Amino acid sequence: MGLFSSKSKSYEVTIQSTGERIEVDNKTTILQAALDKGIAYPHRCRVGSCTSCKTKLVEGKIKELTDTAYVLSMEDIQDGAILACQSIPKCDLTIDVTLGEAPAxxxxxxxxxxxxxxxxxxxxxxxxxxxxxxxxxxxxxxxxxxxxxxxxxxxxxxxxxxxxxxxxxxxxxxxxxxxxxxxxxxxxxxxxxxxxxxxxxFQMHSNEKPMLFIAGGSGLAPILSILESAGASDLNRDAIFLFGARTQADLYGQAEVHNATRKWKGDFQFLPVLSHEPQDSDWKGERGLVTDHIASIANIGQHEAYLCGPPGMIDAAVDHLKESGIADDAIFFDRFTDSSHLLATAK
CATH class of the missing domain: 2.40.30.10 (Translation factors)
Structure with a gap:
């Protein structure tokens, strides 16, 4: 039976370090059940990409919503590491994880x-x-x-x-x-x-590196929050913002970006990029995928990158950034997923 079958069964998950027990049904991830109980479980993206919820499976078996082998090292896997946001219990479990200090x-x-x-x-x-x-x-x-x-x-x-x-x-x-x-x-x-x-x-880090922001669709939201907060501070860093949309009808937030950065103390460039704009339209701006424009950025390897958008865009952007010389520890991202992604991975 699939994840969304009508038959439900619950299992007990014990956190070894605290002795706390969580009841988790076979349609719910360990992370979600812990958060529902008010436990300050470490997490960030909830979609199996950031590894913030990495947990040691001490005893028992789990079902993975997605294959986590591409984000966990072989050493992690051999040590029994799982991602709580992608793990559903198949029996009673014992896990080990360092909890946060206070729930949200x-x-x-x-x-x-x-x-x-x-x-x-x-x-x-x-x-x-x-x-x-x-x-x-x-x-x-x-x-x-x-x-x-x-x-x-x-x-x-x-x-x-x-x-x-x-x-x-x-x-x-x-x-x-x-x-x-x-x-x-x-x-x-x-x-x-x-x-x-x-x-x-996911937040801006304090240093003097120039910044590269890349967002797609509603991924503009956290970038806009960062820009507004940074623009109201004494921050003095150069920045480039590549914002991807399909057509002019899908492009929004330009006025908000300009308002947020009108007092920006460094150099700020905003480049909207349209991937499916008709060739005969009046659009004078950039075309193609946002990832197509990464290589053209001067001294790209010196930048710190902040990415928000759908998984496909994020994965492609990370690959391009690494190929362009940006170090892993200078790339920060949030993948945006939705219920359609959850349904697909549960089948």
Whole structure:
């Protein structure tokens, strides 16, 4: 039976270092069950790419949603390492992992504004019951009552020193996705949401290297948050931003990027790149894939790279960046996945 079969069975997962026990059913990952219980389980991307949730499987067997051999070393695998975000128990388990100090907070939210950014991306502003403190680049769990599981969306606005009572997300419609089908069905201003967070370790690092930002589609959200926060600081670093979209109809956020960087103290270049724009259109900007333009950047190997977008774009960009001489430890990324990806990997 597949992951989404009707028959459900639960198993007990014991964290060796603390003795804490988690009940996990055969449709839920170890990570999700731990977070649902309020355990401060280390994690970042939730899609099996960052290895932040690397865990030692001491005893028992698991089902992997995706093959993790390409991100775990042979030494890790021989030592029993698994990724909790991609692992579903097949029996009772014992695991070993170093937990964080405190779980994220839960907030009550109300949708206060919805903006149509493109034909399939909404800008959603949520008023919270109290301030949330996050770092630009992080994300939150978002759900409405009755949703099977929360969805993850990156904060799309500047992180304020005094905390944010209002937060904003860029949400792309996913055909068949329970959350986005609900959101796009009618005007949801006034609707109640549950918000958890902040989560993630994707954020700008402090040094003097020039920066290269690469984003695709709604991957603009965390980059925009970083740009707004950095632009309001004393940061003095050169930066290039390659933003990929299919056509002019899919291109958005240009005014927000320009506003965020109008006081940028270093040199800042913003290059939108369209991959499927008709050849006879009035578009005068860059064409092709964003990855096609990496090699043309001067002194690319000296840059620090920040990437946000769908897995295919991220994988291709990382390969190009490494080939261009950027070191592994100077490449930071978040892969954006959705329910269609989860369904595909569960089959």
């Amino acid at each position: 907070e839960e907030f009550e939210g109300t949708i206060s504004r919805v903006d149509q950014l493109t034909h399939d991306i909404l800008g959603v502003t949520v008023a919270l019951d109290r301030s949330i403190y996050y770092t630009a680049g992080q994300y939150a769990d978002v759900a409405f009552e009755g949703l099977d599981r929360p969805r993850n969306y990156s904060f799309a606005a500047r992180a304020l020193p005094q905390g944010n009572r209002e937060i904003r997300f860029h949400i792309r419609k996913v055909p068949g996705g329970a959350f986005t089908e609900w959101l796009f069905a009618e005007d949801r201003v006034g609707a109640k949401l549950q918000v958890g967070g902040p989560f993630g370790q």
